[in-house]
Each structure stands twice: as structure tokens, then as C-alpha cells.
Amino acid sequence: MLRPATFAVVLAGLSSFITTAAAGPLSSPKRGLVFTPNATTRADDGIWTRKPTSLTWYYNYNPSPEPTYAGIAQSDFEFVPMLWGAPQKLDDTSFLTTVRSLIKDKGVNITNVLSFNEPDGPYNYGGSNMDPATAAQVWVKNLVPLQEMGVRVGLPACTGAPSGLPWLQNFLTECSKLISTGGKTRNCTYDFVTIHWYGSFDGLASHMGEYSAAFPNKTMWITEYNLNNQDLATTQAFYNITADYFDRLEFVERYSLFGAFRSDVSNVGPNAAMLSANGQLTDIGAWYMGRQATGIDPSEGASLGFRSVTPHGALAVLSALLAVAALC
Numbered sequence: 001m002l003r004p005a006t007f008a009v010v011l012a013g014l015s016s017f018i019t020t021a022a023a024g025p026l027s028s029p030k031r032g033l034v035f036t037p038n039a040t041t042r043a044d045d046g047i048w049t050r051k052p053t054s055l056t057w058y059y060n061y062n063p064s065p066e067p068t069y070a071g072i073a074q075s076d077f078e079f080v081p082m083l084w085g086a087p088q089k090l091d092d093t094s095f096l097t098t099v100r101s102l103i104k105d106k107g108v109n110i111t112n113v114l115s116f117n118e119p120d121g122p123y124n125y126g127g128s129n130m131d132p133a134t135a136a137q138v139w140v141k142n143l144v145p146l147q148e149m150g151v152r153v154g155l156p157a158c159t160g161a162p163s164g165l166p167w168l169q170n171f172l173t174e175c176s177k178l179i180s181t182g183g184k185t186r187n188c189t190y191d192f193v194t195i196h197w198y199g200s201f202d203g204l205a206s207h208m209g210e211y212s213a214a215f216p217n218k219t220m221w222i223t224e225y226n227l228n229n230q231d232l233a234t235t236q237a238f239y240n241i242t243a244d245y246f247d248r249l250e251f252v253e254r255y256s257l258f259g260a261f262r263s264d265v266s267n268v269g270p271n272a273a274m275l276s277a278n279g280q281l282t283d284i285g286a287w288y289m290g291r292q293a294t295g296i297d298p299s300e301g302a303s304l305g306f307r308s309v310t311p312h313g314a315l316a317v318l319s320a321l322l323a324v325a326a327l328c
């Protein structure tokens with residue numbers, strides 16, 4: 001993997017990278033699905049596993065796999081369980097029980113697990129709204145035993161806001177305190193860091209640089225990202241350059257674009273969606289799946305005055321909020 005020093009060089013070369021990055025790569029083994037189904041359009045769920053597809057893994061913010069994908073082997077489309085947030089009772093170990101049972105009773109080859117979704121973000125933006133000490137308790141009860149079984153665990157996925165890094169540092173301190181018993185100092189460990197980002201490519205690259213410096217020698221999963229509420233050409237250029245960037249960087253293990261939904265229900269703006277309003281793959285959707293462009297406009301099939309432009313003031317406020325706050 002690249003060392004932080006190498007990463008600095010990568011960042012320094014960013015502007016030339018931007019101008020030289022051409023079309024995004026079509027296929028990539030790192031790509032996964034953020035599964036966000038809508039009850040009114042469940043037939044769309046099959047789109048993501050129809051061949052040809054370059055998607056190799058998925059998560060659904062839950063401990064259990066999707067019934068829709070139950071017939072697909074882990075080696076074809078790996079399910080990654082997630083411990084979303086704090087259970088009602090802090091000593092609840094149902095996440096551990098569920099995942100252990102998947103492995104031991106059902107023979108599902110679970111090798112990676114994701115932890116807390118935007119714990120530094122409020123509920124109303126999709127965050128799991130936890131303080132680091134609470135998160136540490138839940139981690140020790142549910143994730144440490146899985147680590148002992150050899151399952152790889154990701155550090156919590158904070159928002160892209162400045163609150164993220166301090167939250168994670170506090171979390172690690174609290175967690176290490178909990179497991180340092182009998183006068184013996186131990187540190188909580190994790191196998192990779194997890195990143196969420198909504199905003200520009202420059203912002204994303206610099207955010208990744210901060211994580212790289214804060215957590216040296218760890219690989220990264222970018223489990224939610226997009227450029228929200230921009231015009232189609234800008235959004236497509238962002239898609240291409242990020243896919244290329246993630247594919248080139250060895251320390252980026254996996255990535256999953258937040259956008260596997262229809263444009264008319266998108267909370268990151270219509271152009272960021274991988275499906276048009278009538279459920280067809282947009283260009284970004286097709287590229288992400290490893291296919292050629294479809295030429296489908298995201299707004300296709302939209303009813304009743306669908307607008308891809310938000311009034312200016314609202315847009316500015318919204319993008320500012322989205323850039324810093326949580327989205328799920």
C-alpha cells in the first residue's frame with residue numbers, strides 16, 4: 001500500500017492528475033452497492049446484480065443480507081454486515097449473535113464488517129448520533145468478539161465534517177480504556193478506515209489525505225460519496241475522476257457510490273442518481289456497473305414539473321448542509 005509520504009506526493013500532483021484523467025475506467029473489483037431500496041420500486045433491486053456487472057460486494061446498513069440477493073454466493077457478491085448504531089440497551093449483543101450465526105450456522109463467508117453509520121451526525125440527517133464512549137461500549141461487546149474470530153472490521157464511518165476525526169480519536173481512546181483491564185494497556189484495533197464524502201473531488205482528496213495522516217498504514221473504504229446537486233456534466237466528470245482515483249490508489253480497498261436509486265427520490269440531487277425517474281440506468285449508473293453509457297437522462301420518465309434545478313438560495317444552503325452533515 002502507499003505510505004503517507006507517497007500520498008502527499010499524490011496530493012501534490014493533484015492538479016495535473018485532474019487535467020490528465022480521461023474517461024473513468026469501466027470495470028473495477030473495488031466497486032460495491034450501497035443498497036437503499038424503495039418499497040414502491042422493488043423490481044429495481046435486480047438491476048444491480050444483472051450481468052454484466054462490475055459490482056462485487058454490497059451493504060445495506062443492516063446485520064443480515066437482503067433476501068433478494070440470498071441466492072448469490074459471497075464470492076460473487078459479498079455481503080458486508082453493518083452495525084449501524086447503538087442498540088436500545090448498551091449490553092445488547094444481537095449484532096454479534098446475528099453475524100456469528102450467519103458464519104457458524106448458515107455457512108456465509110463473512111470476512112468484513114462495517115461499523116457505525118455517521119455517529120457524529122444527527123438522526124435527522126441519517127446519522128447514528130452516538131457519543132464516542134457509548135460507541136466504544138457497543139464496539140467492545142459486538143465487534144471485538146468478531147475480530148477474535150478473524151473478521152475484519154472497519155473504523156466507524158463518520159461524516160465528512162470536521163467533527164469526524166476528533167470523534168474517531170475519542171472513540172479509540174474510550175475503546176482502549178474499556179479493554180485495558182488488570183493494569184494491562186491494550187488498544188482497540190481495526191482493519192481499515194471508512195470514509196463518507198459529499199462535495200468536490202478536491203475536497204474528497206484532501207479529506208482522504210487527513211485520514212491517511214491520522215491513521216497511517218490503514219487501507220480505506222469510501223462507503224458513501226457523491227457530488228450532490230450539480231449539473232449533469234459536472235456530476236459525470238466527478239464520477240469519472242473519483243472512480244479513476246480510487247482505482248489507481250492501492251490503499252483504497254473498496255468504494256461504493258451513494259446513488260443506487262431513482263433520480264426523482266434522490267436526496268443528493270437528480271443528476272447524482274444511477275437510475276432515471278423511470279428506473280433505467282443513467283450513464284453514471286451504467287459506467288459504475290462496468291458498461292457503456294446508456295445516454296439516458298436522469299430526468300427521463302419524471303412526472304409533474306420535475307426540476308433538476310433548485311432555487312439558488314435553497315441550493316446553497318442545502319449543499320452547505322450536505323457537505324458537512326450526514327446523509328444515509
Ligand SMILES: *[C@@H]1O[C@H](CO)[C@@H](O)[C@H](O)[C@H]1NC(C)=O
Binds near residue numbers: 022024026
Ligand atoms: C466519463 O467516462 C466515460 C467513459 O467511461 C466517457 O465516455 C465520458 O466522456 C466521460 N465524461 C467526462 C465528463 O469525463
Ligand SMILES: *[C@@H]1O[C@H](CO)[C@@H](O)[C@H](O)[C@H]1NC(C)=O
Binds near residue numbers: 038039040264265
Ligand atoms: C419511494 O418512492 C416513492 C415514489 O416515488 C416516493 O414518494 C418516496 O419518497 C420514496 N421513498 C424514499 C424513502 O425515498
Ligand SMILES: *[C@@H]1O[C@H](CO)[C@@H](O)[C@H](O)[C@H]1NC(C)=O
Binds near residue numbers: 109111
Ligand atoms: C472466504 O472469503 C475470503 C475472502 O474473499 C477467502 O479468502 C476465503 O477463501 C473464503 N473462504 C471460504 C471457505 O470460501
Ligand SMILES: *[C@@H]1O[C@H](CO)[C@@H](O)[C@H](O)[C@H]1NC(C)=O
Binds near residue numbers: 185186187
Ligand atoms: C496504543 O496506541 C498508542 C497511540 O497510538 C501508542 O502510543 C501505544 O504504544 C499503543 N499501545 C499498545 C499497547 O499498543
Ligand SMILES: *[C@@H]1O[C@H](CO)[C@@H](O)[C@H](O)[C@H]1NC(C)=O
Binds near residue numbers: 216217
Ligand atoms: C507502516 O508500514 C511500514 C512497512 O509496512 C512500516 O515500516 C512503518 O513503521 C509503518 N508505519 C506506522 C506508522 O505504523
